Amino acid sequence: MTPLAIFPADLSQPCTLVHDVAGWTLTSHAGAHPANGAACQLFDIPDGTPDGNGVTLSIPGKKGATAYHGVLYLQLPTGAGLVIDVFPPVMGGGTVPRLVAVGHVLKQDLP
Amino acid sequence: MSLERFAVLCTSDFNLYNRWFSGDDITPVLEQRHELGFNSCRVWTAYRIPLIGDCDPHRPGFYDQIPAFMELLADYALYAELTAFTGPYVYFPDQQAMIDHWNRLNDALERMTNLLDLEAINEWDNGPNAGVPLDQLRRPVNKLASHGSGAQDSPPFSPHWDVAGYRSPGSEWQRKVGHNAMEWADQWNIPVWTNEYPRTDNDPNPDHWYDGAASSVLLCAGAGTFHSPSGKDSKLFEGQELVCARSFIQGALSVPLEYQDGAYSRVEPNPPGILRIYRRTLPDGRFHEVRVRE
Numbered sequence: 001m002t003p004l005a006i007f008p009a010d011l012s013q014p015c016t017l018v019h020d021v022a023g024w025t026l027t028s029h030a031g032a033h034p035a036n037g038a039a040c041q042l043f044d045i046p047d048g049t050p051d052g053n054g055v056t057l058s059i060p061g062k063k064g065a066t067a068y069h070g071v072l073y074l075q076l077p078t079g080a081g082l083v084i085d086v087f088p089p090v091m092g093g094g095t096v097p098r099l100v101a102v103g104h105v106l107k108q109d110l111p
Numbered sequence: 112m113s114l115e116r117f118a119v120l121c122t123s124d125f126n127l128y129n130r131w132f133s134g135d136d137i138t139p140v141l142e143q144r145h146e147l148g149f150n151s152c153r154v155w156t157a158y159r160i161p162l163i164g165d166c167d168p169h170r171p172g173f174y175d176q177i178p179a180f181m182e183l184l185a186d187y188a189l190y191a192e193l194t195a196f197t198g199p200y201v202y203f204p205d206q207q208a209m210i211d212h213w214n215r216l217n218d219a220l221e222r223m224t225n226l227l228d229l230e231a232i233n234e235w236d237n238g239p240n241a242g243v244p245l246d247q248l249r250r251p252v253n254k255l256a257s258h259g260s261g262a263q264d265s266p267p268f269s270p271h272w273d274v275a276g277y278r279s280p281g282s283e284w285q286r287k288v289g290h291n292a293m294e295w296a297d298q299w300n301i302p303v304w305t306n307e308y309p310r311t312d313n314d315p316n317p318d319h320w321y322d323g324a325a326s327s328v329l330l331c332a333g334a335g336t337f338h339s340p341s342g343k344d345s346k347l348f349e350g351q352e353l354v355c356a357r358s359f360i361q362g363a364l365s366v367p368l369e370y371q372d373g374a375y376s377r378v379e380p381n382p383p384g385i386l387r388i389y390r391r392t393l394p395d396g397r398f399h400e401v402r403v404r405e
Contacts, residue, residue, distance in 0.1 A: 096185045096225035099117060099255055101273050104296035104303070105371050106332050107114040 004043040004072070004080035005033045008059045017043050019072070020054035035078040045072070045080050057082065116368040117150075119227065119304045119333025120324075120360060121192065123342030124152035128193075129166035130345050131180055132173060141187040143347055148360035151190035151227045153306060153336050157212060159201045163343045167202055168212055177219035181226070190227040192276075192306065192336075193220065196259075197232070198239030206244040213248050220254060228274050230306070232259035235268040260306055264291065271299050274332070276306030284309050285319040286387045286403040288335055289327035293375070302332035311339040311355045318404050320355040321362035326389050326401040329370060334363035370399040 006028065008015055017026045024046060031042035055072045069086035097108035122144055131137045144152065157168045168174070177193075184191055195213050203209045213231070220226050229251055232243055235258075250256060250272055259268035260276035264287070267275035277295055279287040288305040296303040305327060311320075324334035337359045339352040348356050373391030378400065381387060385402050392398035 096188065096190065097115075098224040099190065099227065100114065101255060101302050102114065103300055104293075104332060105368075106117045106119065106274075106302045108117045110113045110115055 001047055002045040002049075002074050002080045003031070003034050004045055004082060005031070005038075005040040005078075006043070006057070006082070007038075007040050010060075011039050011041065013041070013060050015041055015043075015060065016058045017072075018056045018058075019049065020056070022046075022049050022053070024049075033078070043080075045074060049074060051075060054085075055082065057084075116371070117333070118328045118363060118366075118368055118371075119151060119302075119335060120149050120363050121151040121153055121190075121227070121304075121306065121333070121336040122149045122356070123307065123336055123338045124345045125155040125158075125197075125343050126164035126166070127152055127154045127345040128156060128177070128180055129164050131183070132170070132176055137183075137345065140345055140347060141184065141189065145187040145189060147348075147356050148364065149337070149356075150188065151192060152184065153192045153194065155194045155197045155233070156216060157195070157200075157202050158197045160197070160199075162340070168215075169202060174215040174219045177216070178223060181220070181223040185225040190225045192227040192230055192257075194230040194233050196240065196243050198237065198241075198243070200239070200243075206242070206247070209243055210247055217249065217251050217254075220251075223254075226254055228255040228257050230257040230259060230276060232268065233307075234262045234278065235259040236265050237262045267295060267303070271301060274302045274304075275299065276336075277303055278307055279305055279309075281309055281313070283386055284314070285323040286326060286389075288323045289330040289401075290387070290389065292327065292332075292335070293330040296331050304332045305335035307336055308338040311352045315351045315355060317355050317358035320359040321365075322401065322403040324359045324362035325365050326387075326403050328363050328366040328368070329389060329391055329399060329401050330375065334359060366399060366401065369393070370397075373398060 015028045026043045028041035028043045033040050051074045057068045059066050068084050070082045070084040073081045099106050100109050159165045255273045257274050258272045263278050264280040277292040292303045292305050327334045341348050370391045373393045376390045378388035386405050387403045390398050390400045
C-alpha cells in the first residue's frame with residue numbers, strides 16, 4: 001500500500017480517486033503527510049497498481065464535485081504523487097446558468 | 112440546451128457589495144445564505160442610508176471589481192439582483208451622473224451569468240427618488256432587467272422591462288406578496304416577484320413567512336425577497352431572523368414548481384384561521400394548494 005497525500009481546501013472532506021485501468025475507486029481519509037506531517041487527505045493506493053497511469057480525482061464542493069484528471073506516480077520518495085493533466089474550468093460566474101424569462105416564470109438555461 | 116425551472120429565493124443583502132469592496136470578509140454571510148437555501152441576494156450599489164451603509168460608487172475600481180464580486184457569489188451558487196438607484200442621493204450631483212452609474216453597472220455585468228436582474232430603482236415613486244431619469248436609461252440587452260419597483264402596493268415602473276419587482280402593503284402581506292405580484296405578472300406576462308417583504312422585526316411570525324413564500328412560489332416567479340434588519344446591512348441572521356428565514360425557505364420548497372404553469376383559482380370558503388386558499392390546476396387535473404394563515 002502506498003500513500004497519496006492531497007490538500008483540498010476543506011481538509012476534513014473525503015475525496016475520491018478512480019483509476020483509469022486498475023478498476024478501483026478509493027475514498028480518502030484524514031491523515032498526515034508522510035514526509036512533513038501536515039494535515040491532509042490520504043488515499044491508500046493498493047499494491048499492484050500500475051505505475052504512471054491515469055486517475056480521476058474528485059473534490060466535493062458547494063456546487064458539486066470538481067474533477068481533475070492526472071497521472072499517478074507510485075515510486076516517489078514520499079510515496080505516491082499526482083501530476084494533473086486535465087484542469088476543469090475556473091469556478092466563478094461562468095458556471096452558474098444564465099436565467100431567462102419564460103412567460104411569468106424564470107428558467108435556468110442549461111448547456 | 113435545456114431549460115430548468117427556477118424560483119427566486121432571494122434575501123435582502125443591500126450592503127453586501129459595499130462590505131466586500133471595502134475589504135470585509137463576506138464569506139460567512141454567503142455561506143449562511145447558501146446553507147439556508149437562498150439562491151439569490153438583492154444588492155444595492157450607491158447610497159448613504161442609516162442602518163444600511165455608505166456606498167460611494169466613485170471609489171477607484173468600484174465598477175471594475177463587480178465581476179469578481181459576482182464570481183464570488185457564484186461560488187456559493189448565488190445570483191444577484193443589483194439595484195442601481197436607492198434614494199436619497201448624495202453621490203450623484205446631476206442626472207448625467209446617474210446615467211453614467213447605470214451604464215457602468217450595465218457594462219460591468221456584461222459577462223455575468225449569475226445576474227438575477229439589473230434593477231433600475233427601488234421604489235420609483237418614493238419621494239427621495241424624484242428626479243431619477245428612468246426614461247433616459249438604456250434598456251439592457253442580453254441580461255434580465257427591471258425598470259424598477261414601486262412603493263407599497265403601487266405599480267412597478269412602466270414601461271416594464273424583462274422582469275419586475277413588487278412591494279406589498281403591510282396588511283395581510285403574507286398573501287399579497289404572492290397574489291398581488293401575480294396580478295402584475297398576468298397583466299404584463301413577465302416574471303414578477305415581491306422583492307422586498309416586510310422586515311422580520313415588523314412581523315416575526317414564522318408561519319407568515321412560510322405561507323408568504325409558499326404562495327409566492329405557486330403564484331408568481333418565486334418566493335421573492337426575504338427582508339430583515341441584518342439583511343439591510345448584510346450581516347449574519349440571528350435569533351428570530353434565522354427562524355423566519357428557515358421558515359421562508361421551507362415554505363418556498365414545499366411547492367413543486369411544475370404547478371406554476373397551472374390555472375389559478377381561489378378555493379372558498381376559507382376555514383377559520385385561514386385568509387386564503389390559492390390553487391393552481393394542471394391540464395391533467397392535478398392541483399396544488401397553499402393555505403395562507405391569518
